[in-house]
Amino acid sequence: MVSVDHPMPATVILRLAVPARTDHLPGQHYVVRLVAEDGYVAQRSYSVASAPSDPLIELAVDVLPDGEVSGYLAEVVRPGDELQVRGPIGGWFVWDGTSTALGVGGGSGVVPLVAMLRHARDLGAGQRLRLVAVARTRAELLYAGDLEAFGATVAFSREPRADRPTGRLAAADLLPLIAGRDTVFVCGSPGFAQAAGALLLDLGVAVATVRVEQFGPSG
Amino acid sequence: MTRPTRGFVGRRRRDPLRVLPPGQYDIGEDWPVLTAELTPRIVAERWSVTVDGLVATPTTWTWAQAHALPPAEYRGAIHCVTTWSKFETHFVGVSVDTLFGVAEPLPEATFVVATSDTGYTTNLPLADLTGGKAWLVWESGGRPLTAEHGGPVRLLVPHLYFWKSAKWISRLTLLDHDESGFWERNGYHDRGDPWEEQRYQGD
Numbered sequence: 001m002v003s004v005d006h007p008m009p010a011t012v013i014l015r016l017a018v019p020a021r022t023d024h025l026p027g028q029h030y031v032v033r034l035v036a037e038d039g040y041v042a043q044r045s046y047s048v049a050s051a052p053s054d055p056l057i058e059l060a061v062d063v064l065p066d067g068e069v070s071g072y073l074a075e076v077v078r079p080g081d082e083l084q085v086r087g088p089i090g091g092w093f094v095w096d097g098t099s100t101a102l103g104v105g106g107g108s109g110v111v112p113l114v115a116m117l118r119h120a121r122d123l124g125a126g127q128r129l130r131l132v133a134v135a136r137t138r139a140e141l142l143y144a145g146d147l148e149a150f151g152a153t154v155a156f157s158r159e160p161r162a163d164r165p166t167g168r169l170a171a172a173d174l175l176p177l178i179a180g181r182d183t184v185f186v187c188g189s190p191g192f193a194q195a196a197g198a199l200l201l202d203l204g205v206a207v208a209t210v211r212v213e214q215f216g217p218s219g
Numbered sequence: 220m221t222r223p224t225r226g227f228v229g230r231r232r233r234d235p236l237r238v239l240p241p242g243q244y245d246i247g248e249d250w251p252v253l254t255a256e257l258t259p260r261i262v263a264e265r266w267s268v269t270v271d272g273l274v275a276t277p278t279t280w281t282w283a284q285a286h287a288l289p290p291a292e293y294r295g296a297i298h299c300v301t302t303w304s305k306f307e308t309h310f311v312g313v314s315v316d317t318l319f320g321v322a323e324p325l326p327e328a329t330f331v332v333a334t335s336d337t338g339y340t341t342n343l344p345l346a347d348l349t350g351g352k353a354w355l356v357w358e359s360g361g362r363p364l365t366a367e368h369g370g371p372v373r374l375l376v377p378h379l380y381f382w383k384s385a386k387w388i389s390r391l392t393l394l395d396h397d398e399s400g401f402w403e404r405n406g407y408h409d410r411g412d413p414w415e416e417q418r419y420q421g422d
Contacts, residue, residue, distance in 0.1 A: 033242075034227040041242045042229050043302055068230045068244060076226040084221060089419060091405030092255050190252045190367070197257040210257050215301070 001081040002056055010063045011108075011142060012074045013049070015056045016083065023052040024088030026095050026115035027185065027213075030059060033084040034072055044069040047111040047187075047213075048088065049143070051118035057085075060142055062108040062216075093213045097123045099182035104174070104196050106134040107142075109188030112213065114143045116185075117150045126150065130177040134169045134192070153177065171199050178205055187213045237296075237306050240413035246303035252367045253301065255401070259337050259387055263363075263371035268355060270318050272393035273328035278321050282371070285355065288313045293354055293375060298413040300380040310364075310375050312356030315348050318391070328393035332400060333374050336387040340400035342409060343376065343383050345393060352378055355388055380411040380418065 005013040024030075026048075033043040050058035063074040077083065095101050095116050103113040110133045120129045131152035135141035137159040147154060155173050160166045164173075169192075178184070184205055186196045193214040200210060237245055264282050271277035280288070291314040298304045324345065332342050347353070354375045357364050364370030369386025376383045382402050403409050408417040416422060 034224045034229065035221050036227050036229045037223045040229045040231060042227075042244060043242050045301060066230075072224075072227050081225055082222075083224065086419075089406050092401075193254075194258070194367070201257065207257055212254050212256055214252065214254060216251070 001077055001079055001083055003079055004077060006074070008140065008142075012061045012063055012070075014059045014061065014073065014077070014083075015050075016059070016085065017055075018057050018085060021057070022088060024048050024057075024115075026051065026097075026119045027093045027112045028088035028090040029112075030057060030085050030087030031089060032059070032069060032073070033086065034069055035084065042068050045089070045215075047108075047115070049111045049114045049118075051115060051122050053122045054118070057087075060108065060111045060114075093185060093187070093211050095119075095129070095183065095185065097125045097128065100128045100180055101183045101185060102130045102132070102174075102177050102181045103185045103187070104132045104134075104169070104200075105186075106169070106188030106192035106196070108215075109186075109192060109213070110135075110142050110147065112185070112187055113152075114146055117146060117152070121150070130181070132169070132173055132177065134188070169196060169199065171203055174199055175203055178203055181205075181209060184210045185213070186210060189216045190214045239304055240298055241416045242418075243298055243302050243304040243413065246305050250305055250308075250368065251299070251301075251303060253299065254367075254386075256337055256339065258366050260366060261336055261371055261387060263357070266371045266389075268318075268372065268388055269390045270322040270393070271390065272331075273325040273395060274319075274393055275323035275325060276321065278318070280318070285313055285357075285372070288317050291317070291354055293356070293377060295377055297377050297381050297384070300382060300407065300411070300413075300418050304413075308377075309360055310354065310356035311358035312354045312372070312375070314351065315353040315355065315374075315391070316351060318355070319349060324393050327395045330394045330397045332392045332394060332398050333383075333385040333388060334390040334392065335385045336389045339385060339387075341383050341385050342398050342400045342403055343379065344397075344410065347376060347379060347383075347410070348391075352376065378412070380408075380413055382407065383411050 003015045046059040269279040374385045374388045
């Protein structure tokens with residue numbers, strides 16, 4: 001564990017040195033595995049926020065109320081600690097920078113999109129990637145600076161912007177971005193993914209091009 | 220045993236009736252929806268399932284025909300590879316044994332690929348689908364299975380990680396060799412036994 005950062009309430013950013021690491025592809029995740037003295041194990045998956053070029057692995061963790069693993073990562077872990085991790089994992093929700101893509105992320109669903117934009121920057125392939133990031137307010141948008149600097153469409157459901165009134169993700173946010181996309185990546189809570197998926201289908205995006213990653217409670 | 224993580228105590232339930240496989244936690248009342256693709260809308264009355272491949276009698280059942288078979292149910296836990304386990308689930312449908320009783324697997328059949336309406340696939344040993352271990356289900360918790368959870372009908376194989384319980388089931392194809400399905404090609408285990416913690420390829 002190299003650094004632990006709390007950029008906002010309910011989020012912790014970890015940067016880890018992983019020995020003999022296999023480079024990941026943007027969109028992949030790592031499993032963090034916590035082991036108690038008696039051998040009890042709790043583990044969860046977290047999307048990688050860093051590009052493969054980053055010497056460290058960056059994980060952005062949503063801290064859930066009563067979260068067994070996220071609570072530990074938010075409150076106990078500190079630089080110098082050793083954490084058991086496994087990865088990179090995942091072959092489906094990945095973008096290697098060689099095709100065109102649209103990423104649509106809500107809440108912590110923006111994390112894999114950030115890995116994508118950082119990788120695109122490394123490759124000089126920024127023109128292949130379009131992003132839409134959704135949060136309630138700018139203060140609650142993870143990696144707001146990275147996303148805005150990249151030129152992502154940023155939509156706030158509870159805060160107006162100069163170029164966009166307050167409101168949930170809408171067809172108007174997506175329509176200018178859907179042309180010529182080999183893949184559309186949708187990432188966020190089940191409710192977000194459902195809503196974004198419905199908008200995309202209504203706009204005529206081909207089902208086979210959409211890849212979904214959703215997490216968190218559905219109830 | 221691995222070195223313990225400094226300062227980690229964990230939260231665990233001491234209910235002896237709720238035995239968790241290694242690395243899992245009890246999610247309580249929620250039933251998370253995980254998917255790699257958009258949810259299809261399938262009209263129940265137009266749904267059908269086919270059992271084919273290495274069987275004596277390839278057979279297709281419509282919704283009505285499947286409902287005319289002897290009903291069966293499962294009460295118990297399900298385990299997701301993302302580490303949540305849900306206890307006291309209740310699914311109603313038909314046993315896969317009933318379907319195989321009609322289709323009659325050939326002696327050389329050893330593996331199955333389950334295919335969903337969306338094209339999703341998952342593979343598993345035939346032995347994991349027989350002997351009262353698997354069902355096609357259309358009801359969960361006393362209600363029709365919702366589309367996001369795989370309705371109108373999904374495969375249910377609760378003793379394996381739940382990605383093997385293919386949603387929107389449309390076909391079971393029997394083979395004499397193993398053929399990795401969708402998640403298995405994307406890093407996950409060909410069998411997926413939670414008690415052996417077979418989550419990823421190479422476990």
